Amino acid sequence: MTVIVKNKEQIKIIREGGKILARVLDKVAKKAKPGISTFELDKYAHDLIIKEGGIPAFLNYRPEGAPKAFPATICISVNNEIVHGIPTKTKILKEGDIVSLDLGLEYKGLFTDHAVTVAVGKISKKDQQLLDYTKKALEVGIWAAQGGATVGDIGHAIESFVNRKYGIVRELSGHGVGVKIHEDPYIPNYGKKGKGVKLIPGMIIAIEPMLNIGKASIVSASDDWTIKTADGSRSAHFEHTILITEGEAEILTKI
Numbered sequence: 001m002t003v004i005v006k007n008k009e010q011i012k013i014i015r016e017g018g019k020i021l022a023r024v025l026d027k028v029a030k031k032a033k034p035g036i037s038t039f040e041l042d043k044y045a046h047d048l049i050i051k052e053g054g055i056p057a058f059l060n061y062r063p064e065g066a067p068k069a070f071p072a073t074i075c076i077s078v079n080n081e082i083v084h085g086i087p088t089k090t091k092i093l094k095e096g097d098i099v100s101l102d103l104g105l106e107y108k109g110l111f112t113d114h115a116v117t118v119a120v121g122k123i124s125k126k127d128q129q130l131l132d133y134t135k136k137a138l139e140v141g142i143w144a145a146q147g148g149a150t151v152g153d154i155g156h157a158i159e160s161f162v163n164r165k166y167g168i169v170r171e172l173s174g175h176g177v178g179v180k181i182h183e184d185p186y187i188p189n190y191g192k193k194g195k196g197v198k199l200i201p202g203m204i205i206a207i208e209p210m211l212n213i214g215k216a217s218i219v220s221a222s223d224d225w226t227i228k229t230a231d232g233s234r235s236a237h238f239e240h241t242i243l244i245t246e247g248e249a250e251i252l253t254k255i
């Protein structure tokens, strides 16, 4: 395992990239209205990134062991899809959907990663609670990610906060980010206090809890990419790229 601590120059660029990514994702999120296809959202995200001088980090990204590269700019996962949904022309958002928008950006050779789950039109109270809870779980994780704490402290904080109210996806996790889109260490959304890699100022990580209304189990779709809940329940996902400091972490994917 190789943990990369970033230098001042890298942090400066990643901070710039994070702001661009936050702006782009915010614009895309505002377009997630009933009647739009996920393909249109993808095209919009792609064009915005290019205009800002960036490169879509997920487009053609092929992790080790993956059967095929990801074919789009943004992972769009609707309702019971957890993450890695592929945008298509035939997938049209409708009133009452919840949609996870996960976007990676390469800017001046360095990477940031950010995701939000948004409501399409009016959603049920139950779904709104899921969104609020998952967003809060991310905040709790970020709060735990202070210099001198460990990766286990982050997972423990998220797991304790969720307190079995929702299923926490265990097979997917946060990760180091910056020089590559996915770096060591893995940041699971569960864990034991004081265990795992120690967080050092200058580390940059992405924390990304994924919570299911039902059970935690997942299944892979036949497109080789989309991950769904095994029981068909709805799922939400929020993610920020953060800089570890001596104290409270700095959120980099923020406008």
Ligand code: MG
Residues within 6 Å of the ligand: 113, 114, 174, 175, 206, 208, 239
């Ligand atoms: Mg990520």
